[in-house]
Amino acid sequence: MAAYFDDEDLAHFGELEKHHPELWALWSKYYGKAFEEGLLTKREKILIGFAVALCEKCPYCIHSYTAQAQSIGLTMEHLAEAGHATASLRAGITMAHALVAHNIDKKTGM
Amino acid sequence: MTMTLPTLASRRLPLAMASEQRATLRRLPLAREFDQRLADAGLAPMRPTRIEVMQVNVGRVCNQTCRHCHVDAGPDRREVMSRDTMQLCLDALAKSDIGTVDVTGGAPEMNPHFRWFVREVRALGRHVMDRCNLTILETPSHRDLPAFFAEHNVEVVCSLPHYLGARTDRQRGDGVYETSIRALKRLNALGYGSGVAGRRLVLVANPVGAFTISDQGLMEAEFRKALGERHGVVFDQLYCLTNMPISRYLEWLVESKNLAPYMEALANAFNPAAAAGAMCRNTVSVGWDGALYDCDFNQMLDMPVAQGAPRHVRDFDLAALTARAIETDRHCFGCTAGEGSSCGGATA
Ligand code: SF4
Numbered sequence: 247m248a249a250y251f252d253d254e255d256l257a258h259f260g261e262l263e264k265h266h267p268e269l270w271a272l273w274s275k276y277y278g279k280a281f282e283e284g285l286l287t288k289r290e291k292i293l294i295g296f297a298v299a300l301c302e303k304c305p306y307c308i309h310s311y312t313a314q315a316q317s318i319g320l321t322m323e324h325l326a327e328a329g330h331a332t333a334s335l336r337a338g339i340t341m342a343h344a345l346v347a348h349n350i351d352k353k354t355g356m
Numbered sequence: 357m358t359m360t361l362p363t364l365a366s367r368r369l370p371l372a373m374a375s376e377q378r379a380t381l382r383r384l385p386l387a388r389e390f391d392q393r394l395a396d397a398g399l400a401p402m403r404p405t406r407i408e409v410m411q412v413n414v415g416r417v418c419n420q421t422c423r424h425c426h427v428d429a430g431p432d433r434r435e436v437m438s439r440d441t442m443q444l445c446l447d448a449l450a451k452s453d454i455g456t457v458d459v460t461g462g463a464p465e466m467n468p469h470f471r472w473f474v475r476e477v478r479a480l481g482r483h484v485m486d487r488c489n490l491t492i493l494e495t496p497s498h499r500d501l502p503a504f505f506a507e508h509n510v511e512v513v514c515s516l517p518h519y520l521g522a523r524t525d526r527q528r529g530d531g532v533y534e535t536s537i538r539a540l541k542r543l544n545a546l547g548y549g550s551g552v553a554g555r556r557l558v559l560v561a562n563p564v565g566a567f568t569i570s571d572q573g574l575m576e577a578e579f580r581k582a583l584g585e586r587h588g589v590v591f592d593q594l595y596c597l598t599n600m601p602i603s604r605y606l607e608w609l610v611e612s613k614n615l616a617p618y619m620e621a622l623a624n625a626f627n628p629a630a631a632a633g634a635m636c637r638n639t640v641s642v643g644w645d646g647a648l649y650d651c652d653f654n655q656m657l658d659m660p661v662a663q664g665a666p667r668h669v670r671d672f673d674l675a676a677l678t679a680r681a682i683e684t685d686r687h688c689f690g691c692t693a694g695e696g697s698s699c700g701g702a703t704a
């Protein structure tokens with residue numbers, strides 16, 4: 247059976263343009279601009295991309311941002327740090343959501 | 357754990373032969389040939405602009421056997437430039453205005469006539485660059501080399517693939533990073549790397565894997581910060597080199613099944629500006645036996661300068677060499693991808 251995610255897919259990403267060229271162009275301009283160096287460095291933006299890719303569990307973006315990180319000399323040691331920062335924040339967010347339960351219990355519990 | 361292996365030559369592998377290396381690259385399906393790309397960019401045939409550098413490969417002997425070595429250098433190699441051939445290089449220099457001699461190897465310092473050659477080149481008033489692997493400076497018989505370099509104002513261009521030790525050792529062998537840092541500190545102590553004339557210290561980084569570096573400036577900043585904070589080491593400039601699909605790096609690409617995607621990525625990243633700045637356009641390369649090549653890579657692939665041009669340093673003729681067409685093949689994609697790569701780092 248064909249896999250839903252294939253590492254060859256990334257090369258065809260641009261084919262999505264044909265279904266709605268106008269919105270595609272707007273999005274790709276926005277994406278390009280948002281990732282340009284500004285107050286944040288290229289390195290910082292690549293690491294943001296990597297963290298978001300992990301959070302969103304997007305294999306394409308994980309691949310793409312790993313390659314971009316390698317191309318500026320970052321290694322798995324760097325990416326592991328980024329991964330742990332991402333994962334620990336996710337864990338914190340999970341715990342923060344337990345506040346909802348905590349609040350409900352405060353209100354309705356005895 | 358070290359991942360380095362003995363030389364291809366000592367393992368008697370087919371890939372030790374230049375012809376087999378070129379055939380391996382030829383067998384790949386590539387969308388477009390290098391020469392076609394050059395023609396599209398209006399650069400075919402590639403010709404020198406002005407020959408400013410003589411790169412002399414004084415031998416293939418080395419104290420290391422790095423995994424990515426395009427020379428297949430190592431302790432077992434026996435190719436060493438003789439003093440007579442060095443004299444021919446000096447004669448050629450004397451009758452030309454070539455300003456820089458770039459001494460490479462192997463570990464060039466292991467050639468028994470290395471110091472004599474450097475002194476003679478300096479006596480001709482030419483700039484000398486030594487391509488140094490750093491660890492050689494920490495061996496007993498070469499410990500005084502930093503002082504020798506300083507005495508003769510030799511520019512030291514040294515390899516350090518990464519500012520993280522594990523990465524460097526994986527490519528160059530166990531303990532190489534630590535030893536390299538010790539050598540760098542001794543060079544720094546002599547004033548190397550602090551912007552002083554005659555004490556120029558350049559680091560050469562190359563990817564530890566099957567990818568290229570996209571931003572030399574960013575890498576330099578990372579190196580400066582990391583080496584400064586961790587070791588107090590300073591340097592003048594960082595060059596990023598692309599690993600060339602030749603010799604042991606080619607072997608690794610084949611074994612790790614990275615060859616086809618790597619070559620495809622290099623070919624797709626062809627940059628006309630990088631091609632225009634390719635080092636073969638300002639350099640002539642001399643082999644250990646005096647044979648002339650367009651660059652050290654062509655030298656390792658047994659591709660001498662074009663028919664009709666002088667092919668040995670004894671017949672050196674600057675005008676004829678300047679007029680030659682440069683020999684190119686698929687490995688050249690390594691020089692022209694992205695920001696480009698040369699012995700002087702990025703070219704675009
Ligand atoms: S890359 Fe340099 S240091 Fe390493 S084996 Fe080759 S010549 Fe020696």
Ligand code: SF4
Nearest residue numbers: 634636651653688691
């Ligand atoms: S491999 Fe040599 S001949 Fe080819 S582009 Fe690079 S420097 Fe020039």
